[in-house]
Amino acid sequence: MKVSIYTNDNVVPAHFLDLIQRLYRAHPFVIKTKSEEYLTTIDPMYPAHRFGTITHIAIFSSNRLCAHASVVVDNRKEDTLFVGHIECEEYEEATALLFAVVEDTARRLGVRSIVGPVNRNLWRTFRA
Secondary structure: OEEEEEEOOOOOHHHHHHHHHHHOOOOHHHHHHHHHHHHHHHOOOOOHHHHEEEEEEEEEEOOEEEEEEEEEEEOOOOOEEEEEEEEEOOOHHHHHHHHHHHHHHHHHHOOOEEEOOOOHHHHHHHOO
């Protein structure tokens, strides 16, 4: 397993979109919704970029993305790390590694809470 960390400057949307296609191949509406949501989130004009940073954690197995999450640091809530766009194939090792990287990121940043999932549609209802 290989861990890659991306910012919006170097993220490769095709990897994540391919993962969504594989996971939800029997559900075209889910593919469309999740793909549009993710592409909106990485757009530089997305409002969250004004308040903090979005980092993308990717777990690869044999050069194929098998787990992903987006980590949001909102400067208005410095003690909280927000996690969204969590997608994992059924690789127990990849899923465990993904969440270990999220926890390590929280420790490194000194935050006290991890909140998720906070994908764009869910978060609209609960945001500050």
